[in-house]
Amino acid sequence: MRKLDPVKHEEKRREILNAAERCFVRDGLQGASISSICAEARISPGHLYHYFTSKEAIVSAMIEVRLEEAAARFTKLAEGADVLSALFCEIEVTRSGHPRLVLEALSEANRNPAMAKALQKHTKGVHSLLADLLGKGQAAGAIDPTLDRHMTASLLISMIDGSRTLSLRDPKLDVKEATKALETMIVRYLAPTSAQRKH
Structure with missing residues (x-):
């Protein structure tokens, strides 16, 4: 099993949060979906769920x-x-x-x-x-x-x-x-x- 790099993990986590914020500003909290956040962050839903369980x-x-x-x-x-x-x-x-x-x-x-x-x-x-x-x-x-x-x-x-x-x-x-x-x-x-x- 590959060892988790905490620095890279946190960097990716912040990237997802920044992408989510752009989506929330553009589409609203209800309008933004997991799929739109994934598209903004350029990751798959499976990859996102590795960091966050839900919107x-x-x-x-x-x-x-x-x-x-x-x-x-x-x-x-x-x-x-x-x-x-x-x-x-x-x-x-x-x-x-x-x-x-x-x-x-x-x-x-x-x-x-x-x-x-x-x-x-x-x-x-x-x-x-x-x-x-x-x-x-x-x-x-x-x-x-x-x-x-x-x-x-x-x-x-x-x-x-x-x-x-x-x-x-x-x-x-x-x-x-x-x-x-x-x-x-x-x-x-x-x-x-x-x-x-x-x-």
Whole structure:
């Protein structure tokens, strides 16, 4: 039996996930089929099933990868001194994703319990990372210490997710300007009061 090369296995796995993402963006989560993903990845269904047991498993793996990427970014950003700049960098990265895919994922999660579970796991992971970042900002005096960091993290996630669909809601909207306005709103919400800064 041929020994599995873990590096090549992971590379192929990522290739399939990238191909699947292109299909999901083009055809939607429901519209994309295993056969279309195989065609995009240039592999046979049998080869694909060696890596993933189903389309749901592919979606779940994509969410896991996104969470790993977010964790790596947050860890690196948290090492810096400016928590707000770190937060805005994350907003920019998140906003640059595929808005249609975000809506597709939310819609699919409403119908598919497995998808809902995967999405909830991702949200929980991002929430934890964001709450930790907010806690660091509070400790440094950059964020209002009276804010509940867990509730604030939930609100920020909702705001950021909503901002990703602005271009779909209003194609004429200047998304960059809207993002700046969102950042201004967040700064004003998170900022400590003058009295708090003196302590």
